[in-house]
Amino acid sequence: MRGNFLSFVKKESLHILRDVRTMMIVLLIPVVLMILFGFAISTEVNNLNVAIVAPNRTEGVRQVVDRLANNPYFTVVGYDSSIDIDAALRSGKADAVVVFDEDFEHLITQRAEGIDTHPAIQFIFDASNTNIAQTGTAYLQNVVSADHLQQELLNLHLLYNPQMKSAYNFVPGIMGLIFILICAMMTSVSIVREKEMGTMEVLLVSPVRPIKIILAKMIPYFVISCINLATILLIARYLLDVPMSNGVWSIVIISVIYLLLSLALGLLISTIASSQVVALLISAMVMLLPMVMLSGMVFPIENLPTVLKPLPYIVPARWYTEANRKLMIMGLPLSAVMKEVAILIFMTFVLMGVSLKKFKDKLE
Amino acid sequence: MNDYIISVRELTKCFGDFTSVNRISFDVQRGEIFGFLGANGAGKTTAMRMLCGLSYPTSGSGTVAGWDVMREGEQIKRHIGYMSQKFSLYNDLTVWENIRLFAGIYGLSKAETERRATEVLERLNFSSERNTLVGSLPLGWKQKLSFAIATIHRPEVVFLDEPTGGVDPITRRQFWEMIYEAADGGTTIFVTTHYMDEAEYCTRVSIMVDGEVRALDTPARLKKQYATESMDEVFRILARGAKRGE
Numbered sequence: 001m002r003g004n005f006l007s008f009v010k011k012e013s014l015h016i017l018r019d020v021r022t023m024m025i026v027l028l029i030p031v032v033l034m035i036l037f038g039f040a041i042s043t044e045v046n047n048l049n050v051a052i053v054a055p056n057r058t059e060g061v062r063q064v065v066d067r068l069a070n071n072p073y074f075t076v077v078g079y080d081s082s083i084d085i086d087a088a089l090r091s092g093k094a095d096a097v098v099v100f101d102e103d104f105e106h107l108i109t110q111r112a113e114g115i116d117t118h119p120a121i122q123f124i125f126d127a128s129n130t131n132i133a134q135t136g137t138a139y140l141q142n143v144v145s146a147d148h149l150q151q152e153l154l155n156l157h158l159l160y161n162p163q164m165k166s167a168y169n170f171v172p173g174i175m176g177l178i179f180i181l182i183c184a185m186m187t188s189v190s191i192v193r194e195k196e197m198g199t200m201e202v203l204l205v206s207p208v209r210p211i212k213i214i215l216a217k218m219i220p221y222f223v224i225s226c227i228n229l230a231t232i233l234l235i236a237r238y239l240l241d242v243p244m245s246n247g248v249w250s251i252v253i254i255s256v257i258y259l260l261l262s263l264a265l266g267l268l269i270s271t272i273a274s275s276q277v278v279a280l281l282i283s284a285m286v287m288l289l290p291m292v293m294l295s296g297m298v299f300p301i302e303n304l305p306t307v308l309k310p311l312p313y314i315v316p317a318r319w320y321t322e323a324n325r326k327l328m329i330m331g332l333p334l335s336a337v338m339k340e341v342a343i344l345i346f347m348t349f350v351l352m353g354v355s356l357k358k359f360k361d362k363l364e
Numbered sequence: 365m366n367d368y369i370i371s372v373r374e375l376t377k378c379f380g381d382f383t384s385v386n387r388i389s390f391d392v393q394r395g396e397i398f399g400f401l402g403a404n405g406a407g408k409t410t411a412m413r414m415l416c417g418l419s420y421p422t423s424g425s426g427t428v429a430g431w432d433v434m435r436e437g438e439q440i441k442r443h444i445g446y447m448s449q450k451f452s453l454y455n456d457l458t459v460w461e462n463i464r465l466f467a468g469i470y471g472l473s474k475a476e477t478e479r480r481a482t483e484v485l486e487r488l489n490f491s492s493e494r495n496t497l498v499g500s501l502p503l504g505w506k507q508k509l510s511f512a513i514a515t516i517h518r519p520e521v522v523f524l525d526e527p528t529g530g531v532d533p534i535t536r537r538q539f540w541e542m543i544y545e546a547a548d549g550g551t552t553i554f555v556t557t558h559y560m561d562e563a564e565y566c567t568r569v570s571i572m573v574d575g576e577v578r579a580l581d582t583p584a585r586l587k588k589q590y591a592t593e594s595m596d597e598v599f600r601i602l603a604r605g606a607k608r609g610e
Contacts, residue, residue, distance in 0.1 A: 007468030011457065018456040198450025205416050205446035205523075206469045207438060 004208060008216035015190065016220050023224075026186065030178045030228045031235065037170040038240040045135040051078035051094035053085070055102045064121075067143050068098070074143070089126045096136060097124040098144065160243075160330045167240040172324035173297025175232055175255065176317035179225055179262050180291060185283040187221050187266030192279045195270075214359065218263045225259050236328070245331030251324065253334060254341055258320045261348040265316075268355035291317045319343050369394045369521050369552045370415065372426030372433070377410050377419065384410040386575035387424065392568075394520075397543065397553040399563045399583075402572030403603045408556055409525070411572070415554070416523055417441045429520045442470070445519035445551075447510050449526035455499030459490060462498055463513055470517035484512045504535035511542055521552040528559065540565055560596040571599060573606050 016023055050068060054061045069076045077094055088094040099122040101107055107120040123140055127133035161168045191214070194200040203213055233251065236242040244251065265287070273279035293299060294308075295317035304312070312318045323340035326332045334341070370392035377385040385407040392398045402408040413419040415428050417437030426433040429443040453462045460481065467477035485491045488508055498506060507527065515522055524543075528536045540562065547553050555566070563569050563583060570580040579586055579602055583595050590598045 004468045004471060007465055011454070011461070011465050014461065015454070015456055197455075198448050198452045199454060201448050201450075202446060202452040203469075204418060205441060205444070206466070207441040207471075208469050 005212050005216060008208070008212065009219050012190070012217050013220045016224070026182055026224055027227065027231075029181065030174075030232050033174050033178060034171070034232060034235045034240070037174055038167040038235070045132050045139065046073055048074050048096060048132075048136050048139070049077045049094045050074050050140070051080075051083060051085075051088050051097045052076060052100070053080060053083055053097060054100040054104070055081050056100075056104065058105045060105050060108055061100050064098075064100075064144055071139075071143055073139055085124055089124070095126050095132065096140060098122075098140070099124065168242055168329050169325075170297070171232075171236045171240065171242050172321045172328055173295060173317075175229075175324060176258070176295055176297065176321045177288070177291060178228060178232065179255070179259055180265065180287060180317060181283070182228060183221055183225055183259055183262030184266035184269060184287060185280065186224075187218055187263055188269035188273060188279040188283060189276050190217055190221075191267065191270035192273050192276050196275055210359065211356070214267060214356075218267075221266075222259060222263060225262075226256075229255050229259075242328055243331055244328050246327065246333050250334035250337075251327050254320065254323050254327065254337065254344070257341065257344045257348060258316070261316055261344060261351060264348055264351035264355055267359065268351060271355055271358040291315055294318060295321050297321055316344060316347050319347075367394055368392060368427075370398075370426070370428050370554065372415070373424060375411070375414060375424035375426050375433070376422050377407075377414060378422045383575055385414070385421075388572070388575075388577045390570055390577055390580055392521075392552060392554060394552055395547060395550050396567040397547050397555065397565065399566030399569035400554060400556045400572070401563055401569060401599060402556075403606060405608050406572040406606070407575040408572055412523060412525060412554075412556065415440075416444060416446055443520055445514040445517065445522035447514040447522065447524050447527050449529045451503070451506055451510060453498050453506065453510055453513065456497065458495045458497055459485070459501075459509060460494045462509070463516060466513045467516050472517060480516055484516065488512060504531060504538065507531055507535065507539055508542060511539065511546075515546060515551060519551065521554060522546065524553065524555040526556055526558060528557065528562065536562070560594065560599055563595040563599070569595070571602050573602055574608050578602050 052065055052068070054065070065076065065079065068074050078088065083097075085097050085099070088097060101118075101120045101122075104120050107117050110117050111120070121144060123137060123144075125133045125137055125140075191200075194203070200213075204210065229252065233244075233248060237244055237248075266283075269279055269282050269287075273282055290311070291297075294301070294304075294312045294315045296312065297317070301309075301312045301318065319340045323337035323344075326337050327334070368391040370390075372391075373389045374387045375385060375389070376383065376387050388411060400408060400412065410419070414421050414433055415426070417428075417433065417440035420437070421433060428440045431439040431443065433440065454465070457465065463481045463484070464477055467480065472480070482491075485494060488505075490505070490509065493501065493505075498509070501509070511522075511524075511527065514524075528539055531539065536559070543553055543555070543565075555562075557563065566583065568580065568582050569586060570577050572578065579589075579598070581589070586598050587593065587595065590601050592598055592601070
């Protein structure tokens with residue numbers, strides 16, 4: 001009966017290959033998402049428009065302005081002795097305004113001598129977007145106060161991601177998302193489609209064991225996901241320069257476990273959903289959204305209110321993302337993520353068990 | 365070994381408190397076209413599912429093609445053909461790929477598949493459509509192909525669940541010619557339908573009401589018994605007494 005299993009796998013692959021549009025989408029989603037999150041969407045703040053107000057263009061002022069102008073994060077959009085600050089911010093011409101005191105040089109010298117004075121520089125920031133404002137003021141402060149305003153009190157070291165590239169943070173999360181999307185959504189839709197079309201009934205009346213029908217469905221999607229995994233890893237390594245200093249195999253291993261888990265999830269959805277639309281909705285609303293919000297991919301889990309804190313423990317993507325971060329960014333070996341691996345394997349078995357049971361019950 | 369291909373006694377299926385099929389007993393002879401009628405909700409589908417090995421009876425006994433419906437569901441599946449009311453080939457596969465898939469499911473060898481596919485396609489005048497996607501065929505053709513594929517493994521009995529639903533009268537006529545042809549070849553046909561003119565084509569007809577078989581005979585004798593001109597009348601007289609709604 002191995003022959004009929006192979007003819008099933010062949011059939012499923014044909015379904016996928018014939019539907020060129022869907023296949024292209026499935027293969028391109030990871031590339032698009034990776035590039036989007038890697039380059040276009042980032043929590044870094046780039047190209048801040050800064051207007052400068054300086055009544056006297058003294059040597060000290062010039063130095064600070066030069067530093068700002070030469071910094072890739074800032075664009076100096078105005079340099080004047082006085083401007084309408086409110087108008088500049090309101091019109092959106094500037095995101096921030098840096099105001100130098102008339103007596104800038106004098107104040108700096110006094111400060112250096114330890115005399116308490118009023119501030120020499122003022123930042124006025126458009127805080128309508130709090131993210132930009134927070135990061136931006138921090139940047140500004142760093143650039144402006146580089147040498148004179150304060151001595152280095154702290155010694156700051158950012159490990160693993162010294163340039164704070166947001167791509168590093170996103171790649172593991174994106175992987176968690178894409179595999180759920182493709183494995184769970186595509187398998188559930190393709191199983192439900194057969195129910196909807198009535199072909200499932202014919203298959204069930206045939207001597208093929210139901211478990212074989214399901215396995216045959218999963219194999220092509222598993223293969224596609226492996227292709228996606230390869231694409232993602234290549235983009236991450238060569239386009240986004242994600243370190244992966246401990247080699248790629250530990251990442252592949254944990255990803256394969258996660259793929260199996262996603263397939264089981266897809267099967268579970270297919271047993272609940274009665275139509276393709278419902279399957280899509282469940283995958284998108286009930287799974288994708290909580291996954292984005294609770295996996296720590298975008299919003300730190302630590303920030304959740306106490307009531308919601310237990311939720312991320314049951315979100316598989318959270319464990320995968322966490323492990324992946326350790327493996328990809330920190331360059332830890334597989335032995336460092338054994339806890340995550342164990343949890344994911346456990347979840348996979350539970351999901352597989354439940355969904356196979358439910359699938360069988362449904363048939364009766 | 366008797367000459368009955370299907371033989372059931374007191375077959376019952378309950379879902380919780382609800383008795384969907386209530387102690388039905390009947391025999392189907394080898395090579396006959398057996399019409400299995402009943403209003404919606406009468407328990408037809410449940411009965412058919414038990415005969416196809418899809419669902420286990422709650423009580424009673426029966427054999428299909430010599431296999432026990434209680435214990436040998438998997439063997440039954442191997443020896444029957446099935447065509448459902450929904451068109452159930454794959455639209456995104458070609459005619460040949462569909463044939464190959466189902467032949468593969470029933471364990472036909474490559475050479476045998478090739479031989480039978482050629483024969484079937486020739487019989488249907490489909491040879492030129494071998495590599496056409498099934499989705500682009502007219503419904504009537506699909507239906508015929510469906511039947512041909514349901515019988516590709518030469519089953520002893522074929523179950524047809526409302527095979528002509530939504531098909532125009534001419535195609536229905538052609539479809540019934542195929543059924544006759546298959547029956548002449550010795551295949552037993554077990555068919556459900558809502559069209560009473562089709563009931564007239566059957567060798568014998570059973571009518572289910574409220575989970576029980578209320579009548580079973582040749583169309584001619586049933587009409588005589590109920591003193592009516594048509595099967596349509598017979599069906600209405602019997603179904604009028606139904607307690608179950610839709």
